[in-house]
Amino acid sequence: MNLSGNTILITGGATGIGLALAEEFLQRENEVIICGRRQEKLQEAQDKNPKLHILQCDISRSRERISLAKTVTEKFPSINILINNAGIQQELNFLEEIDSEKIENEVASNLTAQIHLSSLFIPQFLKKESPAIVNMSSGLGFIPLAIVPVYCATKAAIHSFTMSLRKQLEKTSIKVFEMAPPTVDSDLDRGARDKRGMVDKGIRPEECAKEIVKALEANTMFALIGQAENLYGAVTSGKGEFVFERMNG
């Protein structure tokens, strides 16, 4: 994939891996638009990177996704890359009562939004040069961490959906990538990590973004970053249950 001269929408681009990716792409002469729910985080990102375009949007809501796609297409008609990066992670204990809204919000943010946004941009991407959809899965999509069960299930589903989408679009110019990061030191699971007293905070978002950019440049359609490779490898070598027990012991 050509890494300059693109117009790129990164969902959840105001923090963590998304922001680090936005900065990588800005350095390479791309037009970058980020979206997120918190205006103050978007503003902070833009203050740091004045060339960044920001749009407030809650991608868990269908109507906001439709309006995001419309606004981006109208304001940035050259849009040719969608990076489905936004996501949330919740600890859910099924021995306690669980608010269905929490479940719906996590599935909508991590899975429905990625599927719907892909469908909204595909018709325009078909007319573009070098279009791409990049979906962010996770090592936890291959072997789950039981305390964040819905998160892991959505990431497993992203892996599955991305394979199907790639197959359906294989005769078009749209490239469909899956990037599977390992543990990254971001806000995503900081609370849960601290609560469990985890010492290994994972790699830095900037490091993860560099690996993603490298994979995109090399047209690696399914990139396993760092420890994510070990988790995927455990599944494919038949050691998934063993590693699952060790991780969740």
Ligand SMILES: NC(=O)c1ccc[n+]([C@@H]2O[C@H](COP(=O)([O-])OP(=O)(O)OC[C@H]3O[C@@H](n4cnc5c(N)ncnc54)[C@H](OP(=O)(O)O)[C@@H]3O)[C@@H](O)[C@H]2O)c1
């Ligand atoms: N950190 C890890 O260990 C790790 C590992 C593997 C994969 N990943 C994946 O990498 C991606 C980025 O995560 P991160 O680690 O960089 O965490 P992060 O810093 O928390 O980034 C997530 C971003 O998504 C945005 N977001 C969440 N829900 C949204 C919604 N409904 N609408 C719009 N924006 C929303 C958040 O902004 P607002 O709250 O302002 O909306 C935030 O900027 C996620 O898909 C995550 O699952 C992370």
